[in-house]
Amino acid sequence: MESFQQIIFNLKQYWADRGCIIQEPYDLEVGAGTMCPETFLRVLGPKPYRVAYVQPSRRPADGRYGENPNRLYKHAQLQVILKPSPDDVIEQYLGSLEAIGIDLRKHDIKFEEDNWESPTLGAWGIGWQVMLDGLEITQFTYFQQCGGIDLDLVPAELTYGLERLTAFLQAKDSVYDIEWAPGVTYGDVRFEDELQFSLYNFEMADIETLWQLFALHEKECQRLLAGWPDAPDKKRYPLLPAYDQVLKCSNLFNTLDSRGAISVTERVGVIARVRKLAVGVAQAWVEQQQ
């Protein structure tokens, strides 16, 4: 039985062997590996790129105080970007499952239609959820648009839910029982994290403060974007820091949402604000790369 970390090692090695650079997680709060600049910005433009990284992904509303065996405030995704997508991408993907000890002749694999979309990022793609014995283990997406821009090269994005996959391989009913490293469980490592952030996100986060922070980050991003058209030296212009502000806004939005501070009516408007920033950065980035 492979440990959580061993499964990660194996997957990274597998994709490294197929030409991916192995990145480290991005050091800001994100809701999904897709939001990291390594995906969101790199899929834009005509330059081929292959990368794999584990990204801890925060979804404040999914927190359950460490009580629910299947839901986590923060889970780990293995994100793989193959740009452009190779013709045998699905076979390569299935090979990665075999690399972590899944004998596919003894299991049931189905590809069920699931088109991914992120309104906050102005991004969408076509693809599947990959079902292994009835469990969704991977989101497989052919990116079509990002930041509202049609992509030059179509990347395949593979997003593995690592906790689920490990629970499956270790036959554990609770994510907290999976073995992270020999003798150490996932619960040992992460329980406090789940408990305390659930408490904060659902009960204690100060709504007023979060809105202020949101406005500050939005303003900072807008300021940078406003300077872009007339920037004297475009190659050196700080668009990456502008994108960090977008990520901040996105996480604050998620936290406010889990705190119950955003009505359904407001929701659409706030999403549109974040998307506007994301699209602005994406467009500038494409120009900068030319």
Added chain:
Amino acid sequence: MSVPFLLEIGTEEIPDWMIPGALEDLRRRFLEVMPGAAVSTDATPRRLVLRAARLAEREADREELIYGPPKAAPEAAVAGFARKQGISAGQLEVRQTPRGEYYTYLKKVAGRLTRDILAGALPDIILKIYFPKTMYWTGKGGPRFIRPIRWLVALLGDEVVPFEVAGVRSGNVTCGHRRLGKARIPVTIRSYQRRLARNYVLLSAAERRARIEAGIRELGLTPAPDQALLDKLVNLTEYPTPIAGDFAPEYLALPEEVLVTVMRHHQNYFSVREAGGSLAPRFIAVMNTDSDPEGFIRQGNERVLRARFNDARFFWETDQKKSLAARVPDLAHVTFQAKLGSYLEKTRRNVALVTELGGDQDARRAAELAKCDLTTELVKEFTELQGVVGGLYARVQGEGEGVALAIYDHYKPVSMEDTIPRTPAGQLVSLADKLDTLRGCFGIGLVPTGSRDPFALRRAAQGVVKILVEGKLHIPVRRYLTGIPELEAFLEERIRYYFKDIRGFPYDEVNAVLASGWSDLVDVEERLSALHAVRPTENFEPLAASFKRIQNILKQAQFTEGGDIDAMLFEAGPETDLYEAFEQVRRETAGREYLPALEAIASLRPKVDLFFDKVLVNAPDERIRRNRLTLLHKLLKEFSTIADFSEIVTTH
């Protein structure tokens, strides 16, 4: 010589529900190029296949007449024309045309090879197959298809039909099941289906269906019949095999609706019934592989289901901490539609409308609580259970069975096949909810156009019609449409559709009844049934034809209403006879049921016929003429309240 043809478009997994439409479109487009071909189609998630039995190897030769210069043209022009055609001027023939004499050349054109025609046409046929959502994969501006095309088989007889789509060249190599079959399998048309089967691809949907059904029989279980799920699994697999799994009986404490929804909609499992009809703690999953020798697949599916059920139980328990009644104020935070306000506002309108429609205490209470489940965790997780969850919660929270059932049913009917709410209270709540949505949306100009109907207004209107008619609710529905002409026309369209397409009444009978006006739809149904019953009787259609004649006469005479009949002006004979019969039938039919009334009206036929036979309507004397027209007008008007007979299409 005729030859068979095979086309296989090898793709990555196509969404199951798009497959039947794509095959139909592929067939249609192929027949445009090969008219009259005997074509069959098949598909799995990874391939769309078209086979034609006997195609001619080449088109028939044909002759084409090409016109050159006129006969009077200079010799050089004639020679130039001949040279262009590759012949000598002597081979040209002068023909008489409407514009004079011209040099012509009768060119013999050899029929093209079918192989060449197909090679030219197939890329276009393939790329134009309609899919609801497509993607590109070779780069911006590249071809679009439902999923990437990975291989192409195109054989005409023993030969490959050469072409290329999205960088993929056609050939004779297919691909087996992803894990059980070989990846590269050379085939001929004869060996194709057999070689696929050996590589764990059952090409025929019927065969896959039969394999699932036989597999379920072997398990000795009785699944809840579910054709839609079966269809889905047939198109989600290349080699389907059912297996059975269990879940802990303790989960049966959760409502059956929740368990079945999790199994059916989230996991694609068939649920299983005990002999007594109650839900069994078992399920049937269909794998896309041949067997599960070590039980891994069963265990995996059981574990997934357990996790799902645990979630549902967690949500159920959390939701009980706050009653539906206590959730009413929370509806202020759930938007119904930006301009139409929150669900709290909608709830208030629904309650008022239910009251106006004569709803009792149960109906009013149900209307008040009906939308509260939108704020529950269980509905946020399983949105398809809205209404149902509210009903279940109402029951456990002691709201009373009448209220619980009305909430439970208030989204019904969700389709034309679905039943209407079981209780009068449920029917009124559903009716009010739908009418409010229709009035609100039409009131702010949100009118469905073409296929765009984001608020599902067609379904709402169809539900209104079905509930009113099948619930036998004598409600003058027109009064509740707030006088919006577009909404009246929209509902009339749905009424027409319901009686014609769902209930099977002939279209002209539906037109005839609706042309006499509508509001109480139970009354419309009664008039329609009576009309339908009287239709085949001997006198009816001829009378209907006469009514149409009357209408034409009145129109031609530009008759305007006014003035009474002056019986003194009638001549003895057919004219007086018709008048007396008219008066008699009028007295007889007053207040009678529709069928006897229609029978009595139909009995007028001989008198009407005789009238037209013997009496000249356009009499020279203006007073007599007007009197006759008035008689006809009254006849028409008096007897058109049940149905407008002139709408009946007669064979005479």
